[in-house]
Amino acid sequence: xxxxxxxxxxxxxxxxxxxKMSTSLDMTPxxxxxxxxxxxxxxxxxxxxxxxxxxxxxxxxxxxxEQIALKASNAMTIILGDDDKVFYYFGLGAPEENPEVIETxxxxxxxxxxLISQRVKSNPKMTVMIKPMETSRYKNMVDILDELKxxxxxxxxxxxxxxxxxxxxxxxxxx
Amino acid sequence: MxxxxxxRTRPSLDMTPxxxxxxxxxxxxxxxxxxxxxKAVIxxxxxxxxxxxxxxxxVITISIDKNDRVFFGVDGQNTRTALLDxxxxxxxxxxxxxxxKTFSLISEFGVPVNQLKSxxxxxxxxxxxxxxxxxxxxxxxxxNQLGDWVHQTRLTNPKxxxxxxxxxxxxxxxxxxxxxxxxxxxxxxxxxxxxxxxxPTTL
Numbered sequence: 001x002x003x004x005x006x007x008x009x010x011x012x013x014x015x016x017x018x019x020k021m022s023t024s025l026d027m028t029p030x031x032x033x034x035x036x037x038x039x040x041x042x043x044x045x046x047x048x049x050x051x052x053x054x055x056x057x058x059x060x061x062x063x064x065x066e067q068i069a070l071k072a073s074n075a076m077t078i079i080l081g082d083d084d085k086v087f088y089y090f091g092l093g094a095p096e097e098n099p100e101v102i103e104t105x106x107x108x109x110x111x112x113x114x115l116i117s118q119r120v121k122s123n124p125k126m127t128v129m130i131k132p133m134e135t136s137r138y139k140n141m142v143d144i145l146d147e148l149k150x151x152x153x154x155x156x157x158x159x160x161x162x163x164x165x166x167x168x169x170x171x172x173x174x175x
Numbered sequence: 176m177x178x179x180x181x182x183r184t185r186p187s188l189d190m191t192p193x194x195x196x197x198x199x200x201x202x203x204x205x206x207x208x209x210x211x212x213x214k215a216v217i218x219x220x221x222x223x224x225x226x227x228x229x230x231x232x233x234v235i236t237i238s239i240d241k242n243d244r245v246f247f248g249v250d251g252q253n254t255r256t257a258l259l260d261x262x263x264x265x266x267x268x269x270x271x272x273x274x275x276k277t278f279s280l281i282s283e284f285g286v287p288v289n290q291l292k293s294x295x296x297x298x299x300x301x302x303x304x305x306x307x308x309x310x311x312x313x314x315x316x317x318x319n320q321l322g323d324w325v326h327q328t329r330l331t332n333p334k335x336x337x338x339x340x341x342x343x344x345x346x347x348x349x350x351x352x353x354x355x356x357x358x359x360x361x362x363x364x365x366x367x368x369x370x371x372x373x374x375p376t377t378l
Contacts, residue, residue, distance in 0.1 A: 027190035034197030041201060045208030052338055052366035053225035057358055080347070108375060132347040138239070139221040139343035141350065142369055146223040150375060160351070 053145060058157060074125040078111065079165055080144060082135035086111050087169050090119070094164070101172040106143050115151040128156040131165055215248075215283040215306040216240040221343045222372035229368065233334045235325060236368070238283065241342040243349040244311030247324050248283035254332045255279040261327040262288060270295070285311040288320055314352050322356045329360070340368040 072091045077099075079087040086106060089099035104110040120126050128148065132141050141158075148156050218238050238246040249255060256279045263270050266288045270278070274295040281302075286294045286309050297305060314321045328335055337357065341350055357365060 024187060024189075026187075027194050030194050031190055031197055034194055034201055037201045038197060038204065041204035041208060045204060050220070050229055050340075050368045051223065051225055051371050052227050052229045052368050053223050054227060054364065054366050057354065057363045057365075059358075059361075059363055132351070134346065134348040134351075136347045137343060138341040138345040138347060138350050141347060142221040142223055142341075142367060145367075146225070146369075146372070150224055158354075 053142070053149070055145065055158075070127055071125075074123060075127055075129060076120060077129045077131060077165070078144060079161065079169055080130065080132040080136040080140045081169060082133065084137070084140060086140075086144070087172060088114060089168070099168065101168050103172060106140070106147070111144070112147050112151055115147060115153055120153070126153075126155065128153055129159045130156060131159050131161040133161055133166070133169070214238075215281075215285060215303075216244070216246050218340050218342045219344075220340060220368055220370050222370035223367075224372050224374040225369060226371070227366070229338055229366065230336065233332060233336060235328055235335050235337045236283065237321070237325075237337065237339050237353060238285075239339070239341040239345045239349055239353065240311075241344045243345060244285055244309070245314050245321055245349070245353065246283050246285035247312050247321065249328050249332075249335065250282070251332070252279040254328065254335075255281075257331045258324075258328050261331065262323065265323060265327065268292065285309050287313050287318075314349075314356055319356055319359075321353065322360050325357065325362065326360050329362075337362055337365040338368050339365060 070092065072094070075092050076090050077088060077092070079101075081087060084106065086104050087101050088104065088111065089101045091099045102114075104114065114120065115128070120128075130141070130144055145156075216238055218240055232250055234250055236246075236248040238248065240246070249258065256275055259270060259275055259278045268288065268291070270292065274292065277295045278291075281295075284291075284294065285306065290310075294302065294305065294309075312321045312324065313319065325337065339350070339353060354365075357363075
């Protein structure tokens with residue numbers, strides 16, 4: 001409602017006053033409307049676009065002859081187990097190598113320490129193979145890819161787990 | 176002597192700055208934000224330090240919810256209409272105009288092709304309810320419909336990029352099946368949708 005300021009009646013004989021006409025508008029409904037719209041837009045919109053991480057998978061069905069063999073000294077294997085467990089060993093995991101399987105976790109002092117250790121960082125040919133077990137969660141996979149990104153490990157591959165790897169983990173758990 | 180009149184004053188607040196601020200914010204939100212598309216499933220994505228943003232258009236979203244159901248979504252109404260045509264002829268089902276229209280408006284779905292017709296016949300609310308119990312798109316090796324959806328979409332729109340949006344608790348087995356489906360279709364580069372996480376300052 002628009003209101004006109006009331007003027008005090010000066011009565012007779014007073015000083016001559018200039019007529020002050022100030023109009024003031026009640027803006028409350030306008031504020032109401034503005035904030036209603038504001039709330040509506042805040043609730044219905046997605047503000048940030050989701051993040052993504054890019055991943056390149058090797059081409060399937062490359063004939064055996066064209067594949068380049070990886071040297072055991074340049075390989076590291078990380079196995080993602082159930083219950084958020086991580087196992088890793090150096091080498092290709094052939095039974096005759098008798099690799100030492102070590103259990104660790106996803107924390108900053110866990111697998112990250114291994115990935116920035118001398119043994120990995122000083123060898124530019126070091127390839128990390130990630131082998132998630134069927135019982136591991138999707139989060140584990142993203143976490144490990146994330147760790148590789150944090151530690152700036154460029155050479156890595158997502159590999160299907162083999163039976164020997166499963167056995168290695170089994171014996172490790174059994175110990 | 177004139178009578179002393181009680182001065183009537185009403186406390187009044189100047190709301191102009193508040194209105195200014197309000198409308199400034201409204202304008203800002205109207206201009207910057209995009210409508211959140213309706214999601215068929217709730218997916219709680221894991222977080223990563225990666226800071227690549229997903230593009231606005233030409234994206235296939237493959238959502239995997241925590242019950243290992245796979246949902247397929249692609250943006251662009253024209254793409255969806257063309258896609259339905261191709262899938263229909265591939266699987267020998269036909270969709271009338273109404274169903275095609277409904278399909279072009281759905282951002283995400285998770286039903287096998289043989290149930291798609293009845294799914295499209297449902298109303299919006301019924302469809303939302305059905306999404307809670309729908310079986311998802313078959314991805315097993317015998318009946319891999321996800322592969323066909325992806326393949327046909329890429330034929331329809333070659334620029335399309337593929338994003339996998341998996342729930343934290345999904346078994347890796349399902350993810351592996353999705354990835355190997357993509358690899359079978361010669362898709363070797365794809366994105367994983369994650370939440371944002373702060374990069375640790377010290378290693």
